[in-house]
Amino acid sequence: MKTRIISACVMLPLLILVYLGGYWLMGAAILVAAMGIHELYHGFEATGVKPCKPIGFASIAGLYAIHILAPENQTLLLFWMAVCVMACLLYGFNVEERKIEDMTSTLLGIMYVVFFSYHIVLIDQSVHRILIWLVFLAAFGTDVMAYFTGMALGKHKLCPKLSPKKSIEGAVGGTISSMVFCGLFGYFLVDGMLWQCAVIGLSGSIAAQLGDLSASAIKRQMGIKDYGNLIPGHGGILDRFDSVLFTAPFIYYTMQFVLY
Amino acid sequence: MKTRIISACVMLPLLILVYLGGYWLMGAAILVAAMGIHELYHGFEATGVKPCKPIGFASIAGLYAIHILAPENQTLLLFWMAVCVMACLLYGFNVEERKIEDMTSTLLGIMYVVFFSYHIVLIDQSVHRILIWLVFLAAFGTDVMAYFTGMALGKHKLCPKLSPKKSIEGAVGGTISSMVFCGLFGYFLVDGMLWQCAVIGLSGSIAAQLGDLSASAIKRQMGIKDYGNLIPGHGGILDRFDSVLFTAPFIYYTMQFVLY
Numbered sequence: 001m002k003t004r005i006i007s008a009c010v011m012l013p014l015l016i017l018v019y020l021g022g023y024w025l026m027g028a029a030i031l032v033a034a035m036g037i038h039e040l041y042h043g044f045e046a047t048g049v050k051p052c053k054p055i056g057f058a059s060i061a062g063l064y065a066i067h068i069l070a071p072e073n074q075t076l077l078l079f080w081m082a083v084c085v086m087a088c089l090l091y092g093f094n095v096e097e098r099k100i101e102d103m104t105s106t107l108l109g110i111m112y113v114v115f116f117s118y119h120i121v122l123i124d125q126s127v128h129r130i131l132i133w134l135v136f137l138a139a140f141g142t143d144v145m146a147y148f149t150g151m152a153l154g155k156h157k158l159c160p161k162l163s164p165k166k167s168i169e170g171a172v173g174g175t176i177s178s179m180v181f182c183g184l185f186g187y188f189l190v191d192g193m194l195w196q197c198a199v200i201g202l203s204g205s206i207a208a209q210l211g212d213l214s215a216s217a218i219k220r221q222m223g224i225k226d227y228g229n230l231i232p233g234h235g236g237i238l239d240r241f242d243s244v245l246f247t248a249p250f251i252y253y254t255m256q257f258v259l260y
Numbered sequence: 261m262k263t264r265i266i267s268a269c270v271m272l273p274l275l276i277l278v279y280l281g282g283y284w285l286m287g288a289a290i291l292v293a294a295m296g297i298h299e300l301y302h303g304f305e306a307t308g309v310k311p312c313k314p315i316g317f318a319s320i321a322g323l324y325a326i327h328i329l330a331p332e333n334q335t336l337l338l339f340w341m342a343v344c345v346m347a348c349l350l351y352g353f354n355v356e357e358r359k360i361e362d363m364t365s366t367l368l369g370i371m372y373v374v375f376f377s378y379h380i381v382l383i384d385q386s387v388h389r390i391l392i393w394l395v396f397l398a399a400f401g402t403d404v405m406a407y408f409t410g411m412a413l414g415k416h417k418l419c420p421k422l423s424p425k426k427s428i429e430g431a432v433g434g435t436i437s438s439m440v441f442c443g444l445f446g447y448f449l450v451d452g453m454l455w456q457c458a459v460i461g462l463s464g465s466i467a468a469q470l471g472d473l474s475a476s477a478i479k480r481q482m483g484i485k486d487y488g489n490l491i492p493g494h495g496g497i498l499d500r501f502d503s504v505l506f507t508a509p510f511i512y513y514t515m516q517f518v519l520y
Contacts, residue, residue, distance in 0.1 A: 085375070093474075095422060210350065214349040
């Protein structure tokens with residue numbers, strides 16, 4: 001519970017950036033991507049793998065340079081991806097010093113941290129930019145309500161090997177709450193879009209829980225408890241944003257299907 | 261030299277498929293992707309890593325389903341990528357049986373083999389579909405001419421640790437030849453597009469050589485000589501198509517910059 005309150009305090013400045021949107025939110029996304037790459041690659045290093053940080057950071061610079069110069073150009077986005085994959089492969093040319101895991105881990109960081117977090121910016125710059133709030137409403141709404149529902153009703157373990165405290169009842173409670181929160185948000189604040197936003201809330205809630213479990217699985221494999229130590233004793237940026245990394249793309253693509 | 265002649269024989273049926281284009285070429289691309297995933301993951305298994313073949317094959321099915329149902333929809337292509345990354349992460353949920361390399365190697369296969377080879381189809385279905393020939397002209401033209409130039413003039417090693425027989429002179433000869441071949445192709449067969457096709461030939465030749473060296477580096481890291489045994493004694497599909505995997509995306513994006 002204490003972690004959740006501290007998280008909430010970290011989130012307050014973030015909420016201001018979400019409200020401001022545009023370059024402010026893009027700056028926040030870049031910061032999250034850069035710190036996330038640093039933390040994830042640091043975690044890999046704990047297992048003896050050496051991802052290439054310069055490629056990771058260069059991928060962030062390249063992605064946002066493309067975004068600023070040609071915001072709507074998805075061909076350039078695919079080009080960016082191809083270049084990132086090639087850069088990871090070229091990194092392996094020094095066969096005596098590098099292992100194949102060094103390349104593949106570099107690529108995972110780019111796709112998971114940089115590409116996923118970029119969807120925050122994509123949603124923010126879409127026609128329905130107000131829906132950016134749903135990314136955070138689904139992620140943190142699910143987290144908080146799953147916790148309370150689980151505390152009150154939790155009996156059946158969800159995924160005991162991965163995250164021993166989570167219950168199926170909590171997962172269901174979190175999902176329903178996210179649908180209700182997002183539906184109400186849509187009804188009152190987005191031109192009566194009750195069901196569209198409820199569907200987005202459902203998708204975002206599933207994403208949030210998968211994102212949370214994914215981060216747990218990666219950390220378990222790495223043999224670390226937290227990615228970082230940004231908030232002493234309560235982990236790094238990836239520990240706080242593990243749900244958001246998944247809700248952002250899930251919600252962006254759900255928006256494409258539901259709204260357009 | 262013998263390998264090159266045998267390669268050429270394997271390429272003849274391919275050339276017919278390239279000429280036919282459309283669904284024929286798409287079928288060939290799907291086959292190359294599926295066999296490539298099989299071979300690459302098999303190579304990973306030699307190092308004790310276990311990539312998930314069902315995810316690899318499902319990614320091919322998903323990509324081409326999207327392509328057939330919505331050919332021009334790049335948002336769906338980004339969606340496909342996000343789903344592939346998530347699938348690889350979810351694969352790691354079974355923390356007791358799977359390692360983090362199992363997820364990252366699965367992702368590398370999808371991005372390197374499936375995504376890269378898909379650019380053949382993208383070029384084939386573009387406005388200038390005749391330029392699909394440049395993918396193969398650049399790849400095999402560079403390979404053959406680098407071999408002959410290297411035999412005649414080669415003195416300085418290009419990359420001795422990775423590929424001991426390649427020389428700088430051969431690389432330069434291959435690059436210039438590719439520019440000349442592609443330039444002449446453009447001049448006579450594509451409305452006098454001499455310089456545009458020469459630029460594409462330059463880009464494709466650099467790609468072909470990087471693709472060749474990348475495959476060597478990956479195989480070296482895996483401790484294998486060839487990916488497969490499709491042509492006994494002369495390797496598998498990835499050994500024959502290592503250059504094409506890189507020329508296809510390089511040429512596709514160069515086309516976007518040079519022609520549009």
